[in-house]
Amino acid sequence: MKQEIIEKILKKYETPIYVFDIDKLKQRIRFLRENLTNRLELCYAIKANTFIVKEINDDVDRFEVCSPGEYSICEESSITPEKIVISGVYKTPSVIEYMITSNKKIGRYTVESQEQLKLLDELSKKHNVKLNVLLRLTSGNQFGINEEDIEEIISKKDSYTNLNFEGIQYFSGTQKRTNKRLQKEIDYLDEFLARLEEKYNYIVEELEFGTGFPVHYFQGEEFDEVEFLKEFSNGIDNMKYKGKIVIELGRSIAASCGYYLTKVVDKKTNKCQNYAILDGGIHHLVYYGQTMAMKFPHLEIYQLRDNTNIEQDDNKEERENKKTEQDNNNTEAWNLMGSLCTINDIIIKQYPVSNLQVGDVFIFKNTGAYCMTEGISLFLSRELPEVALLKGGKLKLVREAFETYTLNKASYYF
Numbered sequence: 001m002k003q004e005i006i007e008k009i010l011k012k013y014e015t016p017i018y019v020f021d022i023d024k025l026k027q028r029i030r031f032l033r034e035n036l037t038n039r040l041e042l043c044y045a046i047k048a049n050t051f052i053v054k055e056i057n058d059d060v061d062r063f064e065v066c067s068p069g070e071y072s073i074c075e076e077s078s079i080t081p082e083k084i085v086i087s088g089v090y091k092t093p094s095v096i097e098y099m100i101t102s103n104k105k106i107g108r109y110t111v112e113s114q115e116q117l118k119l120l121d122e123l124s125k126k127h128n129v130k131l132n133v134l135l136r137l138t139s140g141n142q143f144g145i146n147e148e149d150i151e152e153i154i155s156k157k158d159s160y161t162n163l164n165f166e167g168i169q170y171f172s173g174t175q176k177r178t179n180k181r182l183q184k185e186i187d188y189l190d191e192f193l194a195r196l197e198e199k200y201n202y203i204v205e206e207l208e209f210g211t212g213f214p215v216h217y218f219q220g221e222e223f224d225e226v227e228f229l230k231e232f233s234n235g236i237d238n239m240k241y242k243g244k245i246v247i248e249l250g251r252s253i254a255a256s257c258g259y260y261l262t263k264v265v266d267k268k269t270n271k272c273q274n275y276a277i278l279d280g281g282i283h284h285l286v287y288y289g290q291t292m293a294m295k296f297p298h299l300e301i302y303q304l305r306d307n308t309n310i311e312q313d314d315n316k317e318e319r320e321n322k323k324t325e326q327d328n329n330n331t332e333a334w335n336l337m338g339s340l341c342t343i344n345d346i347i348i349k350q351y352p353v354s355n356l357q358v359g360d361v362f363i364f365k366n367t368g369a370y371c372m373t374e375g376i377s378l379f380l381s382r383e384l385p386e387v388a389l390l391k392g393g394k395l396k397l398v399r400e401a402f403e404t405y406t407l408n409k410a411s412y413y414f
């Protein structure tokens with residue numbers, strides 16, 4: 001992050017804070033489109049980061065929405081309703097009825113169970129609307145339905161007079177680092193779609209495929225993403241299935257646009273271990289694959305006293321040079337701890353920093369996906385951080401810091 005931007009953020013706002021760089025986000029979406037076969041459309045799974053949806057309404061083809069709250073966010077962000085896919089393992093009947101009656105243009109609904117099929121069938125008839133549906137194929141968990149059940153539904157599809165069975169949705173998990181695993185899924189889906197055509201003369205119009213593309217969060221993890229996307233695209237292009245394919249992505253779209261800034265507020269050495277206490281913590285920072293805080297995520301340190309901003313994650317050679325430089329500057333290993341009252345609030349163990357001082361700011365990168373929603377934000381009744389968007393070099397606050405103690409106390413006025 002540019003030094004002038006960091007200074008702007010620190011001058012205008014308090015830490016901890018999330019900053020989402022919208023220019024970087026749009027660039028990321030362009031990168032994905034450029035490196036994937038143009039046969040694919042992009043669906044953004046908004047659970048990854050709900051603060052950015054309005055900014056990318058024109059950049060993605062769809063939004064996957066999984067709860068009443070996520071739907072309200074889309075409504076208030078004026079998301080094009082045709083782009084919305086209402087998904088989720090529990091579709092609150094009253095909310096689905098509200099959606100169907102208040103907005104007839106919602107693109108499609110997924111079906112995750114016989115119960116959901118019944119609900120959509122009844123509501124579509126009651127309100128005399130046609131609904132597009134995608135049947136979610138299970139990958140062996142509580143989500144979706146078995147192949148045989150999908151086959152049975154397809155065999156009777158004409159009895160659901162107001163439902164248009166557009167196709168299949170499939171998602172089996174996140175952070176898939178190898179194309180071998182993805183290719184297995186492509187082959188499996190290809191075979192299943194072919195079977196539906198052969199057995200039921202049902203031609204799937206579209207496949208919505210959550211590919212779980214990976215994000216490499218930690219220093220030293222090398223990854224040729226262009227090659228990865230090319231290989232995946234070849235797999236897609238070689239499918240027998242020639243209908244439309246939309247890939248659902250959360251992490252891969254949103255992670256790289258996010259920065260989380262947290263300040264050193266105290267430091268101490270206890271029993272020969274250095275501890276830096278930060279004003280943020282693990283309730284705001286979730287790195288998939290982090291174990292025991294042993295890995296170093298990509299980060300920068302802004303050291304206020306001499307206005308130096310040390311990038312610590314570039315390429316290996318630079319890292320090594322910097323390390324040597326830091327070693328020469330008496331680097332010490334610091335345990336970076338958050339402000340929660342638990343010994344588990346360790347962000348990183350033994351991170352080498354030279355001349356760490358109270359007031360230094362750590363800027364954690366790749367924090368644009370899941371961090372602000374998956375963290376244990378209510379623990380200890382600390383404030384939720386501010387959220388700002390960075391666009392064309394300008395910062396815009398889009399959420400103020402939010403007190404959580406009001407949510408954690410008994411109220412006697414009900």
Ligand SMILES: Cc1ncc(COP(=O)(O)O)c(C=O)c1O
Pocket residue numbers: 045047048064087171173174175210211212213248249250251252
């Ligand atoms: C149905 C579905 N699609 C897409 C995603 C997004 O996954 P990812 O963030 O790995 O891209 C999820 C995440 O849980 C999901 O449940």
